[in-house]
Amino acid sequence: MPNLNLALAAPPSVRLTALDQLWFQVSGTVCNLRCHHCFISCAPDNHSLWFMSRRQVREALADSRELGVKEYYFTGGEPFMNRDIEGMLEDTLTLGPATVLTNGTLLPPRRVEGLGRLAEASRYTLEMRVSIDGVTPEMNDAIRGAGTFDRALEGVGRLVAAGFLPIITTMQSWPDRETDTILAAFREVLAGVGYARPRLKVLPPLLMGAEAERTRGYLPTERVTAEMLEGYDVDQLLCSRARLVTADGVLPCPILADVPGSRLSTGLTEGAELPVRLTEQACYTCYLNGAICANMPSGTGDYG
Amino acid sequence: MRFEPGREYSKVAVVGGIYSNYLALEVCLADARHQGVEAVMCLGDLGAFGPHPDRVFPLLDAPDVSVIRGNYDDSIARGLDDCQCGYTDPRDNHFARLSYRYTFSNTAPANRAWMAGLPGEHRFRLGELDVLACHGSPRQMNEFLWESTTPMHFLEKLARDHDADVILGTHTGIHWVGRLPGARAYVNAGALGRPANDGRTEVWYAILEAHGRDLDVSFRPVEYDYRRLGTEMAEEGLPEEFIETLETGWWTTCLEILPGKERARGRF
Ligand code: SF4
Ligand code: SF4
């Protein structure tokens, strides 16, 4: 019998230490794919959160300077569903480094050439993060949909040809002891599209949205309590270092993108001042895994 | 000239990660003194990578040299389990562990105690500029500040928050300078320990000279006997991959921490 007192205790809250990461949910919950493990259940027909405009991104960028933002992230849904994405990246790259989290399936040659030119022209890094969830079409397509393995690989090949070294992320769906074998297989597959020195990153699964149906949801006791934060380094949590800007206002983090009631404010400056209450069960995953979303190893100051 | 925190200088040398490269340190100190610097600021990470970690200490124990503590020195001094670089890639991790274990077991207790007593930062005046010397960033000892991932407005915030005109750092291993409005700047001194992933065998340090609020920053290449260092590393059983970096100027390990642009410039 789970201890319900734990689940009912008032959730603790976290204040921003510094706004190091600014995330943009540029395509809302709209995606050309419908992955089983998508933690915000994005899909072509999920319109619960709409596209951002270039103007909305610009406004947040303007506020971000005073706040001293270190890195900018573009996510969705699928960011390349937003037809203004190139303009948004161009604006961002005049100020700092940008990372795009993409499924890699919407990267026709002309678009990739344009991205290559943007990357080249900036003093800052434009990082492309492509999600691929397996080393064979069978393994990946079972999760991400028919044909997506080949299309994503084709996208990766084009990025590499345009001078990018994309970060390939993969959600772990195998036991730890198989990790070495899987990574070796990944290297081989990527070499096949001309990517000779791949950057691979394995992510732990988040139990939310479609992912909760795929495996199992959270237990009621799996929540963050005030006690659990005693002596805990809250810098491990993304919400102490980041905010998410959407078409609909500012939220604590990309993990809670479509969780009702998690909206903090309209403007970024205000949203950076407000504390975040760790009410969601996803906060429990963060608590256990640390900030899992960013590019870099955790504990390095680049929070990942 | 004896280094004293808080005093005013007009010309100083700034050296980053030494990684046990005592041969490069020797050449660098001679070159800096020949250039007429009044003091040498060493920004920490004395060990790692290279052979015979104890050999750098006698060179650093000079009146005109001042040393602050890096994450590596912090780890070795306190006997932590790792170097606090935070690698997650299994291959990077393997090499990081290997050199950490080697450095730890070959550093004399007296030198560990000496590192434990090093300050985490130094402040001094250069011309009319307030300088803050640290290892990673003024807010975090092991923060990486790379040229391609550090916005100018972020550096301005650091300078503002920490009351400095000029911030000096290292920790990444690649030198660069970020110029800010109002004669302020961030200077990453790079590293003496290994090449800058630029295909050259030289390693780098910086000389800063100020007249009033006019700051001049120049990076100087250090040519040293890298073949001898490589031979000693092989004799000590250190990995061939490290020696390859000395001989080619390309990083072969610690690649995970490099942002896209810095990594694309290298070969691996
Ligand atoms: S996981 Fe990514 S690619 Fe898949 S549906 Fe969600 S947003 Fe789209
Ligand atoms: S999901 Fe994680 S980052 Fe988001 S609010 Fe909860 S603890 Fe913070």
Ligand SMILES: [Fe+2]
């Ligand atoms: Fe360091």
